Amino acid sequence: MLSISRTTRVFLATEPTDMRKGFDGLFALVENVIREDPFSGHLFVFRNRRRDRLKVLWWDADGLAIFYKRLERGNYQFPTDSVVSKSGTTSSRCEIRSDELSLLLAGIDLGSVKRRRRYQRPSADDQLTSGRKPVSPA
16 A cells, blocks of 8 residues: 555646656656656656556655556556547646545546545635635634
């Protein structure tokens, strides 16, 4: 089981990646394709064309780490595999929650998962558009 903090963001590269890429190649994809900071401590997930291999790039406090997984049977189903935007284009990245990454690694199709409603604290932007004054923490 992979244990990831709930505050860690997980970004999926939506296009297949050459699995021969190492630290420098994946680092460049994070900067140029996903357009995020590779030093952020968040996870960046890449898959091959057949969807049977994953690489995860992660910056620990003092260096980069790559986690690599190859399935013996079956493939991974990314939530973006069947999604095309209204304009007919696809985004180069998708963000999922850390618990969704665990489901993805376990072979569960995130498109078939039904989420129950939960409370989510409104952001400051939501409060401004609703006309309420944002409350600062005490």
